[in-house]
Structure formats: structure tokens, C-alpha cells
Amino acid sequence: MEDGSRSTGQDVDGLAEQVVASARATLGDPAEWVDPAGYPEGxxxxxxxxxxxxxxxxxxxxxxxxxxxxxxxxxxxxxxxxxxxxxxxxxxxxxxxxxxxxxxxxxxxxxxxxxxxxxxxxxxxxxxxxxxxxxxxxxxxxxxxxxxxxxxxxxxxxxxxxxxxxxxxxxxxxxGAPGVKPDRMILRFVAAAVDRPERTMSTDLAVKIVIEAAKKLGVTPTRLDHAIWRWQSGRDR
CATH class of the missing domain: 1.10.340 (Endonuclease III; domain 1)
Known part of the structure; x- marks a missing residue:
């Protein structure tokens, strides 16, 4: 199902499981992931x-x-x-x-x-x-x-x-507010994890998948997002 707006909860759950498997295989121990530094006062x-x-x-x-x-x-x-x-x-x-x-x-x-x-x-x-x-x-x-x-x-x-x-x-x-930034790095990682062409992955669906995957991994969506970003940008390779 290529339209994130029509994906059911069951679809998202299954796709999130695939992202969880990919995250565990490539991103290391979730306990060692960190939040983006950000600018909490700026x-x-x-x-x-x-x-x-x-x-x-x-x-x-x-x-x-x-x-x-x-x-x-x-x-x-x-x-x-x-x-x-x-x-x-x-x-x-x-x-x-x-x-x-x-x-x-x-x-x-x-x-x-x-x-x-x-x-x-x-x-x-x-x-x-x-x-x-x-x-x-x-x-x-x-x-x-x-x-x-x-x-x-x-x-x-x-x-x-x-x-x-x-x-x-x-x-x-x-x-400092929790969230997911569905940029090209996140879309690329999620699309690869669920074996879909990147062009068919909507930002809304990617956000839903990452949020659900984060729950399954026991981390915040922000922390999973940042771990994916670090991997995709080569900072953790």
C-alpha cells in the first residue's frame, strides 16, 4: 500500500517490525543511541x-x-x-x-x-x-x-x-520537542527496510512507521530518527 494516508494500523505495525529488524542489524544497541544535541534554549x-x-x-x-x-x-x-x-x-x-x-x-x-x-x-x-x-x-x-x-x-x-x-x-x-524529521535519509532507510522504492514512501507513512518502531524498540521517536540519520550520513560507520 503506497499511500500512507490509507495504511491501516496493522500495515504500519508490520512495516514497523521490518524497520525494527533493520535498526537492530545496522544501528547498534538502542541503549547506546543518543538524542540530537539541538538548541534547547536557542x-x-x-x-x-x-x-x-x-x-x-x-x-x-x-x-x-x-x-x-x-x-x-x-x-x-x-x-x-x-x-x-x-x-x-x-x-x-x-x-x-x-x-x-x-x-x-x-x-x-x-x-x-x-x-x-x-x-x-x-x-x-x-x-x-x-x-x-x-x-x-x-x-x-x-x-x-x-x-x-x-x-x-x-x-x-x-x-x-x-x-x-x-x-x-x-x-x-x-x-527539545519529540518528533521525527522525515527527510530523505529517513525515507531512504525506511523504504529499504520495508523493501519499497523510495519514491513510493510518503512522509506521513514514514513518520508513522518510525514512531511505531521506536515504541517497539523502547526508545523515543527522536532517538531512533537521530540513530538513522547518523547511520545514513556515515557518522556511525
């Missing part, structure tokens, strides 16, 4: 990382994060504690998303379309969207009730290039 860094990291090698993301940290330290601030107000201040100080991309970010765009906006603009708009809902810090995000969190998600999905929801899920993970 919503600005969470936003930058979650948007900059989609569809690119992570080394470029680290470079952007380091330039942001350097900029903030030049102003005597602690980038690890920055929320949306501080992030938006950097855009205001530099004058535009284009200037922010040139000084802090890079030329990466939100999609492969020639006229796609810069990821820097998406970062600015995402920070504005969260701020408008009173979500200024990671603690605000973690404490948001279901209604406000849903409104924040919908606002985030309207930001250019963020409609798939992958960066939203990653944002939650980086901020």
Missing part, C-alpha cells in the same frame, strides 16, 4: 538549522550557524540563548534578507526553481510567523498548547519552501 538557531538544512549537505549549514554565532558575539550577545526577537534584529540591522544571506547565510534557495526565494527570506518569515503567535523562545514552543501549536505549524507551512512539513518537524526536534 530558538533562533533552531529556525536557521531547520530551514538551511533541507536538501543540502550539513557542512554548509554549520558554516551558516557559525557565522550567525560570530555576528551575535560581536554584539556582546549569547547566540545560544537567542529567540525570534534577536534573530529578527539581525535582519533589521543588516537591512534585508538578501544582505543577511550575503553576510550570514548563503545563496541557497528554498527550491530548485530559478525564481525561488532565498532560504534567508524563509528564515526571516518563519521567525516573524512564530513571533506573531507569541512564540519567542524554545520554551514557548515546548509549552504551546495544541491549538497554538497547530496555528504555528500552519503559519510555518505557508513560508516559502516549507510546505512539506519536514523543516517544521525538525524545528520541534531541535527545540
Amino acid at each position: 530558538l533562533a538557531l533552531c529556525i536557521i538549522d531547520s530551514i538551511q538544512s533541507i536538501g543540502v549537505k550539513y557542512g554548509g549549514v554549520i558554516a551558516v550557524l557559525n557565522r550567525y554565532r560570530a555576528l551575535r558575539r560581536q554584539h556582546g550577545s549569547d547566540p545560544a540563548a537567542d529567540g525570534t526577537p534577536e534573530l529578527l534584529t539581525t535582519f533589521a540591522d543588516l537591512g534585508s534578507a538578501q544582505s543577511w544571506a550575503e553576510s550570514v547565510g548563503n545563496a541557497n534557495k528554498t527550491s530548485t526553481h530559478a525564481d525561488a526565494p532565498l532560504k534567508a527570506l524563509a528564515i526571516e518569515q518563519a521567525a516573524q510567523a512564530l513571533s506573531a503567535l507569541g512564540i519567542l523562545t524554545c520554551q514557548d514552543l515546548r509549552d504551546a498548547g495544541a491549538d497554538r501549536l497547530q496555528r504555528a505549524k500552519q503559519a510555518w507551512l505557508r513560508v516559502p519552501g516549507q510546505g512539506s512539513g519536514t523543516s517544521w518537524r525538525y524545528l520541534l526536534m531541535l527545540s
Whole structure:
């Protein structure tokens, strides 16, 4: 069944068992898996990382994060504690998303379309969207009730290039909220484990499978997600 929205609980359970078997065979002892470090006090860094990291090698993301940290330290601030107000201040100080991309970010765009906006603009708009809902810090995000969190998600999905929801899920993970980031590494691992072509694996189905597999393994979905990511990226080989 290729459409995750029509998969039954039984289907997900069986597919999760296959992921469990693959995880045990390739990812090592679950007791030794770790959560992603994230930025539990730095919503600005969470936003930058979650948007900059989609569809690119992570080394470029680290470079952007380091330039942001350097900029903030030049102003005597602690980038690890920055929320949306501080992030938006950097855009205001530099004058535009284009200037922010040139000084802090890079030329990466939100999609492969020639006229796609810069990821820097998406970062600015995402920070504005969260701020408008009173979500200024990671603690605000973690404490948001279901209604406000849903409104924040919908606002985030309207930001250019963020409609798939992958960066939203990653944002939650980086901020300390549990979740699964169904990026290409997760999709690739799950598809291989259940013996399906990767193109037929929907993100919704992959999330359901990873969450169920995590239950069977006795770990959080975030920890299984991170173990898969480390394996797929070659960090645990």
C-alpha cells in the first residue's frame, strides 16, 4: 500500500517490525543511541538549522550557524540563548534578507526553481510567523498548547519552501520537542527496510512507521530518527 494516508494500523505495525529488524542489524544497541544535541534554549538557531538544512549537505549549514554565532558575539550577545526577537534584529540591522544571506547565510534557495526565494527570506518569515503567535523562545514552543501549536505549524507551512512539513518537524526536534524529521535519509532507510522504492514512501507513512518502531524498540521517536540519520550520513560507520 503506497499511500500512507490509507495504511491501516496493522500495515504500519508490520512495516514497523521490518524497520525494527533493520535498526537492530545496522544501528547498534538502542541503549547506546543518543538524542540530537539541538538548541534547547536557542530558538533562533533552531529556525536557521531547520530551514538551511533541507536538501543540502550539513557542512554548509554549520558554516551558516557559525557565522550567525560570530555576528551575535560581536554584539556582546549569547547566540545560544537567542529567540525570534534577536534573530529578527539581525535582519533589521543588516537591512534585508538578501544582505543577511550575503553576510550570514548563503545563496541557497528554498527550491530548485530559478525564481525561488532565498532560504534567508524563509528564515526571516518563519521567525516573524512564530513571533506573531507569541512564540519567542524554545520554551514557548515546548509549552504551546495544541491549538497554538497547530496555528504555528500552519503559519510555518505557508513560508516559502516549507510546505512539506519536514523543516517544521525538525524545528520541534531541535527545540527539545519529540518528533521525527522525515527527510530523505529517513525515507531512504525506511523504504529499504520495508523493501519499497523510495519514491513510493510518503512522509506521513514514514513518520508513522518510525514512531511505531521506536515504541517497539523502547526508545523515543527522536532517538531512533537521530540513530538513522547518523547511520545514513556515515557518522556511525
